Amino acid sequence: MSFLYDDGHMAIATESRRVLDARMAKDRLLNLLEQVGHYDEVFWQTAMEQGWTALAIPEEYGGLGLGLIELGLVAQATGAHTAGAPFLTVGYGAARGLLHGTDESLKEEWLPQLASGEKIATVAFADASAPLPPESSVRFENGMLSGTKNAVVGGVRADVALVWAQHGEEPALFLADLSQVSRNPVNSFDNSRLYADLVFDGTPARLVAHGAARQIALETLAAMAIVSAHEQLGGAEELLMMARDYALTRRAFGQPIGSFQSIKHKIAELYGLVELARANCIHAAASDGRENYLLAAADARISATEAYDIAARDCTQIHGGIGVTWEQGLHLHMRRARSLAIEQGNLLFWEDLLVEQMTGVAA
Amino acid sequence: MTDYDSYRAKARAWLQSMAGEFGMEARRGLSEEQDLALGRRYLAKRYDAGYGGIHLPVEFGGQGRSHVEKVIFETEEMGFGMPIVYFSISLGMPVPIIIRFVEDREWVRERVVKALRGEEIWCQLFSEPACGSDLAGLRTRAEQDGNGWKINGQKLWTSWAQYADYGIMVARTDPTVPKHKGLTYFWVDMHAPGVEVRPIKLAEGGHDVNEVFLDDVRLEDAQRMSPVGGGFGVAMATLMIERYAATDSNGFGPSLDNLVELARGLEVNGKPALQDGRVRSAIARNHAMRAGLDSITTRAMLSMQAGKEPGPEGALNKLFSVRSRQKLSEFAIDLQGAKGVSFDPDGLFTEDWTTSWIAASTGRIAGGADEMLLNTIAEKILGLPQDHRPDKGIPFNQIPA
Numbered sequence: 001m002s003f004l005y006d007d008g009h010m011a012i013a014t015e016s017r018r019v020l021d022a023r024m025a026k027d028r029l030l031n032l033l034e035q036v037g038h039y040d041e042v043f044w045q046t047a048m049e050q051g052w053t054a055l056a057i058p059e060e061y062g063g064l065g066l067g068l069i070e071l072g073l074v075a076q077a078t079g080a081h082t083a084g085a086p087f088l089t090v091g092y093g094a095a096r097g098l099l100h101g102t103d104e105s106l107k108e109e110w111l112p113q114l115a116s117g118e119k120i121a122t123v124a125f126a127d128a129s130a131p132l133p134p135e136s137s138v139r140f141e142n143g144m145l146s147g148t149k150n151a152v153v154g155g156v157r158a159d160v161a162l163v164w165a166q167h168g169e170e171p172a173l174f175l176a177d178l179s180q181v182s183r184n185p186v187n188s189f190d191n192s193r194l195y196a197d198l199v200f201d202g203t204p205a206r207l208v209a210h211g212a213a214r215q216i217a218l219e220t221l222a223a224m225a226i227v228s229a230h231e232q233l234g235g236a237e238e239l240l241m242m243a244r245d246y247a248l249t250r251r252a253f254g255q256p257i258g259s260f261q262s263i264k265h266k267i268a269e270l271y272g273l274v275e276l277a278r279a280n281c282i283h284a285a286a287s288d289g290r291e292n293y294l295l296a297a298a299d300a301r302i303s304a305t306e307a308y309d310i311a312a313r314d315c316t317q318i319h320g321g322i323g324v325t326w327e328q329g330l331h332l333h334m335r336r337a338r339s340l341a342i343e344q345g346n347l348l349f350w351e352d353l354l355v356e357q358m359t360g361v362a363a
Numbered sequence: 364m365t366d367y368d369s370y371r372a373k374a375r376a377w378l379q380s381m382a383g384e385f386g387m388e389a390r391r392g393l394s395e396e397q398d399l400a401l402g403r404r405y406l407a408k409r410y411d412a413g414y415g416g417i418h419l420p421v422e423f424g425g426q427g428r429s430h431v432e433k434v435i436f437e438t439e440e441m442g443f444g445m446p447i448v449y450f451s452i453s454l455g456m457p458v459p460i461i462i463r464f465v466e467d468r469e470w471v472r473e474r475v476v477k478a479l480r481g482e483e484i485w486c487q488l489f490s491e492p493a494c495g496s497d498l499a500g501l502r503t504r505a506e507q508d509g510n511g512w513k514i515n516g517q518k519l520w521t522s523w524a525q526y527a528d529y530g531i532m533v534a535r536t537d538p539t540v541p542k543h544k545g546l547t548y549f550w551v552d553m554h555a556p557g558v559e560v561r562p563i564k565l566a567e568g569g570h571d572v573n574e575v576f577l578d579d580v581r582l583e584d585a586q587r588m589s590p591v592g593g594g595f596g597v598a599m600a601t602l603m604i605e606r607y608a609a610t611d612s613n614g615f616g617p618s619l620d621n622l623v624e625l626a627r628g629l630e631v632n633g634k635p636a637l638q639d640g641r642v643r644s645a646i647a648r649n650h651a652m653r654a655g656l657d658s659i660t661t662r663a664m665l666s667m668q669a670g671k672e673p674g675p676e677g678a679l680n681k682l683f684s685v686r687s688r689q690k691l692s693e694f695a696i697d698l699q700g701a702k703g704v705s706f707d708p709d710g711l712f713t714e715d716w717t718t719s720w721i722a723a724s725t726g727r728i729a730g731g732a733d734e735m736l737l738n739t740i741a742e743k744i745l746g747l748p749q750d751h752r753p754d755k756g757i758p759f760n761q762i763p764a
Contacts, residue, residue: 244745355643
């Protein structure tokens with residue numbers, strides 16, 4: 001369902017961008033790249049202070065009662081800065097999973113803490129290369145989880161995780177306290193995402209949902225994918241503008257390089273990809289709870305991933321030598337384009353899901 | 364239900380009532396002459412039903428409604444395959460432009476009503492052998508001849524000129540000034556002495572475009588629609604009208620659902636084609652692209668309904684949809700293996716992938732080549748510089764040929 005942003009939406013977009021413009025610093029982000037297990041605390045403080053952690057959580061649980069449209073706009077601003085400790089997306093995913101689960105006491109216990117940001121939650125759905133496997137290698141028995149989840153986003157730091165694990169014959173959703181879990185941080189090309197293998201070894205966990213668990217997990221994953229798509233869109237749009245600005249100022253052969261069609265057409269194509277991604281993001285965010293929500297999420301995810309990847313590639317190319325230097329920092333986007341492309345399900349997953357939704361034929 | 368929703372519902376109901384007589388199925392097997400005659404009858408009915416010239420002023424025989432309603436009707440009409448293609452240029456550009464720029468109001472009203480009823484057809488005499496994208500480089504000459512003008516030259520790619528009664532035309536009145544400044548805009552009687560139309564057969568087999576030879580064609584000064592030397596501005600205004608036209612994220616080719624139905628009956632490596640990863644990827648990527656274009660269109664309509672100018676991203680539609688239709692059509696042929704080589708000469712490009720494929724090249728050139736659309740996006744939306752133009756500021760007759 002497409003719609004036009006209203007003044008309230010525009011205020012969220014402008015204000016989140018303004019706050020991040022004032023507080024984010026490229027050098028700080030560059031420093032995080034070569035350290036495993038560290039994230040940008042300034043961003044997370046900002047997120048809590050601005051109420052972004054509470055944005056899409058219902059008011060009765062201490063949130064602001066807004067939804068994917070508003071959270072998407074904040075994510076777009078974080079994407080432009082490659083800001084975003086990973087918790088904004090997965091924290092929302094965990095909260096959403098809890099909300100759609102059946103255990104009221106879990107909601108009352110955790111949602112207010114997630115809304116305030118005093119506790120950090122993540123989501124551990126994937127097993128190895130499968131974003132949402134039909135059967136999970138992590139098992140739940142006698143109230144405890146055992147097994148390993150690889151490269152969980154925010155896994156180094158999260159207090160609690162929403163886990164997709166095997167419960168008898170069927171996988172189900174569980175909430176696990178991570179205080180006793182051993183975490184093996186992953187050295188990654190985008191280290192501030194805080195990837196860690198979580199090794200569950202008799203870890204106490206509580207059942208969030210079973211029976212309809214796959215549908216809840218899928219819809220949770222779709223919600224996170226829509227937030228991620230907005231973040232990818234923000235990154236792609238920023239790269240588009242950087243490419244445009246550079247093409248206007250950098251001169252070669254007596255003219256701005258933007259007057260060469262090889263450059264200007266690349267930038268025009270990028271504009272197209274960014275606008276397609278934006279259109280799909282707007283449609284998907286407004287489709288939450290409606291028919292074809294998963295299809296809309298897949299459209300947004302696919303076009304935003306494509307836009308951000310190509311923007312990262314082409315913006316760097318347009319910058320020439322300076323574009324590949326550490327200090328210039330375009331590689332922050334290059335890295336983030338790929339890490340976001342993997343988090344919340346890779347393209348292969350979303351392409352298959354889209355076709356299944358559209359045709360009824362599974363891969 | 365908003366007023367627009369009820370307008371759409373009424374339009375759809377009317378179109379459904381006409382589909383049996385004029386729709387896709389009624390047209391199968393007709394010769395072009397029969398189809399054109401059917402189209403003329405359809406336009407008369409459409410006019411009588413109040414759907415002709417929806418956005419045109421009442422005093423010129425239009426309905427005096429908004430662009431929104433026009434686009435709503437066109438969007439609904441597109442799905443029925445009515446025989447309207449012969450009138451698309453005529454009603455798209457020339458008719459609104461004569462309302463704006465021809466002084467004899469009574470004559471204009473008569474022309475508009477006849478064009479809306481399909482009794483007369485207008486064409487657009489812009490492109491020439493030596494100028495397509497570079498419109499201002501045209502060479503057709505208009506020289507003063509007593510109180511009027513004498514035209515000599517050749518136009519090319521003129522859609523439906525073989526059926527046209529009138530044309531709008533840009534010609535060069537002064538070759539001694541820079542190229543944009545020496546042009547003047549006229550209307551032409553296509554039945555006047557000296558006008559000769561020769562259809563051109565295109566690669567796909569159709570011949571909707573023509574060469575038009577103009578040999579000492581005499582015009583009255585009243586046929587001039589711009590100040591002398593002011594023709595380029597009116598030409599730009601003509602091309603801007605397209606902003607408010609219905610779009611099709613299928614690129615005027617078959618729908619993605621059509622591809623899915625084709626694939627359902629096919630196998631790859633002994634497995635259903637829809638289970639093949641490459642097929643799934645192609646479907647998914649195209650779905651995402653088309654959904655994006657549809658969402659852009661929906662938001663443009665919402666903007667217009669709110670009385671705002673639609674965003675510039677509407678410019679993406681033709682570029683992205685037609686280009687991807689071409690690739691997807693190739694893919695659909697590939698998917699059928701050996702069977703893919705067969706060709707149905709009566710195939711429709713909105714239904715048949717082979718016809719769609721062979722006609723798609725035309726779509727990427729006509730009405731703004733991909734490269735020109737990219738230039739427009741880069742320059743007008745993103746503020747990038749124009750290409751190097753060695754002919755800039757130089758009198759037309761001193762530009763090296």
